[in-house]
Amino acid sequence: MATLFVEPGALRCELSLQACTMVPDGIGGFSEEWTEAATVFGRIEPVAADSRFGADQTLETVTHRIVLRRREGLASGMRFVKSGRVFDILTVHDPDESGRYFVCRVREAGL
Numbered sequence: 001m002a003t004l005f006v007e008p009g010a011l012r013c014e015l016s017l018q019a020c021t022m023v024p025d026g027i028g029g030f031s032e033e034w035t036e037a038a039t040v041f042g043r044i045e046p047v048a049a050d051s052r053f054g055a056d057q058t059l060e061t062v063t064h065r066i067v068l069r070r071r072e073g074l075a076s077g078m079r080f081v082k083s084g085r086v087f088d089i090l091t092v093h094d095p096d097e098s099g100r101y102f103v104c105r106v107r108e109a110g111l
Contacts, residue, residue: 004067004096004103011041011068015080015087037078042068044082047105062108070094070102080106 017038022030045065052061064087066080080087087106095103 004098004101006043006067006101010043013042013044013082015040015042015066015068015082017074018079018081020077020079034079037073038071040068040071040080042066042080044087064106064108066104066106068102068104070099074102074104079109080104 016036017040018034019037020032020034023033025031043066047063047065050061066087074092076089076091078089086109088109089104089106091105092102
């Protein structure tokens with residue numbers, strides 16, 4: 001199994017790691033509230049972009065890979081935010097099972 005090599009200094013992009021909590025809205029429903037869980041540093045790598053036309057609108061999807069140092073509590077369903085850009089975390093995995101890094105597959109939201 002190949003070991004993931006991360007060049008020193010490559011994890012220099014500051015990201016806000018956010019978690020969602022459901023807050024009662026007072027009338028029997030819930031609303032999402034995103035709160036910052038941590039500030040982390042990582043590397044953002046674009047992977048793919050897709051544009052589809054449907055329902056009289058163009059739907060844009062951009063996916064990225066974000067590499068960061070391993071940390072407890074990181075899970076799919078959370079998100080990263082950088083300068084107003086929102087990256088929804090789809091998957092989290094340790095690519096070489098060394099316990100040093102996580103690779104997150106993310107989808108950029110709001111495009």
